[in-house]
Amino acid sequence: MANKPKKVVRSWVKERVAFDRELKDDKFYNSWPWRKARKAFINKNPLCVHCEENGEVTAATVVDHKIPIKQGGEPLNESNFQSLCEKCHNKKSANESRGYGVKSR
Ligand SMILES: [Zn+2]
Structure with a gap:
């Protein structure tokens, strides 16, 4: 058998390295425990809490951390989760990146 080495195109590798500095939590969001927890949570809480x-x-599509991991929120604790639709999640992310301190209550 002639095993020709397959050429694997890995253009994404470079991208990932470039992003790595900034996105430490990206690894988390791709991790199995998170995906599992996220799926379980959205099954139990299928509606956007903000809406x-x-x-x-509105059907939720995103499980969001109430306290962002970057700010010390617990990454895998359901009490730090909330279901959001994409619109609300984008709004929240925008607020967070603009500056923190806008508490809804
Ligand atoms: Zn919503």
């Missing part, structure tokens, strides 16, 4: 507060019913 729900406003009397709307």
